[in-house]
Amino acid sequence: MDELKAKITDAFNNFDDLKTPACLDAKTIGMLAENKLAEKEMAKAETHIQSCLYCLGQLTEMKEMLYLASEAEPVSPELEKKLTKLFSKHDRKD
Amino acid sequence: MNEDVILTIQHCLAGDEDAWNAFHREYSGIAMAFLRWKFPAIIDDHDDIIQRAFTNLISSGLKNFKGITRYEFLPYFKTIVRNEALRCIEDQKRRRAGSLHNEQSESEDGSPMLDIPDPDAGSRPDRRAEAREMVALLAKALKEYALIDQEVYLLKLRGYMDKEISAILDIPMGTVAVKYARMKSRLRDKYDGLS
Numbered sequence: 438m439d440e441l442k443a444k445i446t447d448a449f450n451n452f453d454d455l456k457t458p459a460c461l462d463a464k465t466i467g468m469l470a471e472n473k474l475a476e477k478e479m480a481k482a483e484t485h486i487q488s489c490l491y492c493l494g495q496l497t498e499m500k501e502m503l504y505l506a507s508e509a510e511p512v513s514p515e516l517e518k519k520l521t522k523l524f525s526k527h528d529r530k531d
Numbered sequence: 532m533n534e535d536v537i538l539t540i541q542h543c544l545a546g547d548e549d550a551w552n553a554f555h556r557e558y559s560g561i562a563m564a565f566l567r568w569k570f571p572a573i574i575d576d577h578d579d580i581i582q583r584a585f586t587n588l589i590s591s592g593l594k595n596f597k598g599i600t601r602y603e604f605l606p607y608f609k610t611i612v613r614n615e616a617l618r619c620i621e622d623q624k625r626r627r628a629g630s631l632h633n634e635q636s637e638s639e640d641g642s643p644m645l646d647i648p649d650p651d652a653g654s655r656p657d658r659r660a661e662a663r664e665m666v667a668l669l670a671k672a673l674k675e676y677a678l679i680d681q682e683v684y685l686l687k688l689r690g691y692m693d694k695e696i697s698a699i700l701d702i703p704m705g706t707v708a709v710k711y712a713r714m715k716s717r718l719r720d721k722y723d724g725l726s
Contacts, residue, residue, distance in 0.1 A: 496682065
């Protein structure tokens with residue numbers, strides 16, 4: 438099982454070519470993850486994902502990020518201050 | 532989550548400080564949640580990692596983002612934070628290697644003492660071919676099953692715990708365990724390589 442996990446991790450780290458022209462775009466994946474697609478589009482997207490490992494991986498990653506976004510809490514006031522200061526430090530002329 | 536992150540980014544790029552403040556207040560929390568979730572072992576470095584990620588964003592990251600929806604921005608943002616976390620881990624390894632090197636650079640038989648990962652391992656043709664075969668086998672095996680079962684199985688293969696999968700997919704932990712056990716058993720019966 439560990440060996441299989443390592444191989445799958447390898448595969449996902451290295452195979453952008455898993456993606457095909459038929460693959461779903463990020464917006465469709467996101468809307469599917471949040472159940473915001475219309476019924477017909479939802480069925481079409483699910484049919485594709487069911488046989489596409491690349492999009493299945495994208496869907497699980499999107500669900501993970503949406504979950505984390507829902508769990509986000511404010512950072513410490515010290516860090517917040519540092520992040521605020523970055524704006525004035527940054528030279529935006531470029 | 533703010534639906535208008537793309538608009539906020541445009542305002543940041545136009546020099547609107549309020550937009551920047553709104554942006555970092557929302558997204559620093561997401562970065563922190565991500566780091567606690569994926570990189571708990573370096574908790575003391577989380578603040579520094581977030582600071583570096585936002586420095587990257589303000590100096591070029593926001594400008595280089597080409598997407599038009601928050602669904603595109605989220606993975607982009609995650610990649611930036613993850614890369615900073617990985618850089619932090621690499622720096623720590625390098626520092627440790629440096630201090631060990633000063634004490635003793637080789638073992639008694641002359642082989643290197645430290646296990647430094649080969650950065651090109653993933654691009655080796657044999658590894659790529661093996662992984663490609665594995666993916667083809669997995670794709671063939673999974674497509675017969677319901678989408679939720681596939682999601683559980685894939686997340687488990689990628690090292691997530693039942694508790695984490697339950698949170699991501701919003702299903703009870705018991706359901707995760709049952710679905711995974713069922714998938715594993717079905718696939719073991721059908722395909723030798725996926726047991």
